Amino acid sequence: MLNRLFGWSKRGESGDRPSMLRGDRPGEPITLKVALITHDPPIPERGGLPLSRVMGWNDAETLAAQYIADLRACSGGIADYRIVMRRHYTDFPVKSDGFRYDSATYLAAWERRMPAHQPDEADYERLLDQIGLAAELERGELDELWLFAFPYAGYYESRMVGVDAFWCNAPPLRLPHARRRYIVMGFNVERDVGCMLENFGHRVESIMAHVYRNHPPDRNLWERFTRLDECGNVHFAPSSVRDYDWGNPRSVWARADAWYQFPDLSAPARVMRCAEWGGGDMRLHHLWWLDHLPRVAGETDGVANNWWRYVLQPWIVP
Structure with a gap:
């Protein structure tokens, strides 16, 4: 019933508790620290405006705020996401085979409705090295990465990273130096928050299927x-x-x-x-x-x- 979603009482504060285990009391907010990463390259062919403005797509900050509010509501105040770091990049992410769009090739592909370059998948190891937050994630100073980009960026909706990562609506990225699992969410600024919640929903499906994998x-x-x-x-x-x-x-x-x-x-x-x-x-x-x-x-x-x-x-x- 939708009226339950927006009728929860004012949430409590979790303070500065250690990052590794939260939510051990019923209804307690689980505070999660997020780095918001945007790729929004300038387009010289359109006066140097960022790609998202050229196309009239959504603003990443606005989408993130809506997503945070929606997850807080539907979790009864438990999901307490907080953006604690922002990084903005003006390049096109590199694909897993080394291909990289530029403004001209991207515009041609998009405006002619050409299929995305194959393989479409971004080179996640290269991307994470570029972002350079492995130490913060390992220490629990960050809990998730949210990637915001454009169609054809090559992001998975969600992907789990870590030495013992498992399927999370995408193949696990088992990096040997990442002892603490974390999730990289991939969002498309062409779409709205409903699609972001779909990404999260598939994350739920993957994780809970794993939790119950050994139950008869x-x-x-x-x-x-x-x-x-x-x-x-x-x-x-x-x-x-x-x-x-x-x-x-x-x-x-x-x-x-x-x-x-x-x-x-x-x-x-x-x-x-x-x-x-x-x-x-x-x-x-x-x-x-x-x-x-x-x-x-x-x-x-x-x-x-x-x-x-x-x-x-x-x-x-x-």
């Missing part, structure tokens, strides 16, 4: 959560019949309400319709879905009943 089917609560007769997943609402079908108007029986009483999942199913999750609006569906993630005290079958602890702190995931 009858005790795998993550698999149960994502069933269409429960809460569905990022691409499928309870009434969906295909990907992104969040606005399908058919009435269905679902047990999404039970997850508000977790770990008691005995509440009966009821008839649900797409108006409950925004009537087809991407952002509202994702807020609705994320709002149903358990966030209470205790543990069940060895897994914390506050799933946000894992989603926000990949370094604690077993």
